[in-house]
Amino acid sequence: MEGIGIWGVPLAIFAGAIRVSTPFIFVSLGESITERSGRINLGLEGTLVFGAMTAYAVAVMSNSPWLGVLAAMATGAVFGLIHGFICKFPKVNDIAIGIAMMQFGLGLAFFLGKPFIQPVAPHLPSIALGGWSSSPQIQSALNINVLFIIGALLAVALWWAFKNTRVGLILRVVGDSSDAARAMGLNPDTVRLLATAVGGSLAAVGGAYLSLFYPGSWNEGISSGQGLMAVALVIFARWNPIGCFLAALLFGGAGALGPALQSVGVTQGYYLFYAAPYVLTLVILVVTSSPTRSLAGAPGALSITK
Template structure:
């Protein structure tokens, strides 16, 4: 395991891997936090993530512009969220059941329309090198940060500020906590929840575009590995706080980077067990937050999982 940096390469590589792996978690969790703050849970984000990855990759390949691919993924994600929101606005419709159906629909459509784009190579999203000061290749690689990660970090701060201090944030929190109170204030809960679900879907679509256009940087049917569903557990762990979602996304990203990091530094036996770290962490988060005394602390009152 000898390298230019000795054993310091391991934490450095985990940091770089955490940044790369965490970006889809970050966007999906921010979108889900926004949706759940309005009083609705969207389990269909796994399908939205996969369809966003396919649509973003396809348009980036056809146009030669990765940013047009990101825009296409966001639009497709918003459309999925809009459909989810409209259906859930109907009487006697369960948002969890609708979410599962939308997840299956999104993945099915992505696999069907994405077959012609498995082999073609689309342009990658740009990255900024924060390791320019070092001559060590490992440092340069670890500190190469994609632009979408920086955008996601800025969005986490913006959403936190919006929810705490703006009229839009107050409206969203009132609708999420009590439909009756929202109606008494003259608000339209169904419309607000539908808009929040659409914006949350757009965030998930962007997370999918990151997967196909940067890391791992290709389109295939197994690209998501359940990250859309894990992000729902991440939001509960973060207590519906966008800033906490950012930290939790880095934690999940670091767990996801363990396996590749150990493989890259020469660990040849047992490293593959660490590929399961994100799933073990998800299970641990769900167990830790399932206590009757604190499981739903801070949860919006209108969420299906609180009733």
């Protein structure tokens, strides 16, 4: 700890926020696309864990982490397609299907991933931005993974695309009103199916980050609920991709606060910091909700806001 002292805490939080937040970024961007189309996918936890397993297994077999990420994206899209296809039918509850798909994805990932717990997969590359410093803490804190950078760029790109492209407009129309979309000659079910598939493939990238970079191994406890939290994150971010990115950093930072405080001798009470993002989200939800109108900024056709 030479030369760092008390600065170790904010540095650890900063480094932790970047390290921990990457899966949140991808999962929440994916979920924001799905929810913008007017559907909610609660099954991203299963998709994320299955993506983590697929990426790890393919990386072990092919020795290429990027091939692993691509394979994870493909399986994530398949999970999204299944969810989107089933929810197309009347009387099917998208929330319940999401939880069932979560169970299914987890089960299948644990089943097929059993042989891959032992082998070691190659890691995703990261970019060392801390070369200027001689301090190992700063160097490791600024060792930023490529996926984090891709996630940040993707957030900006999506934010722009929602506003300025034809695809973004189609997505928003379908999400706000199925009837308006039909009047435009669009098929809402098809748009939602594709949006759920894209959302699933992004969630799987978040999983690939978990197994191929941090913590960088495959086991059954790899996810700590990042997929399930995506729904909360997206609401916190008001369905705005850049908001998703910032919210992911906040959630990641809150999670990193505990271990950082522990390292300087604070051993009690830090569990409450884990709860901070959820308390904040809940407060925002309470403040912005009203019994007489639906949630501000939410897609009109979303089942959770009616």
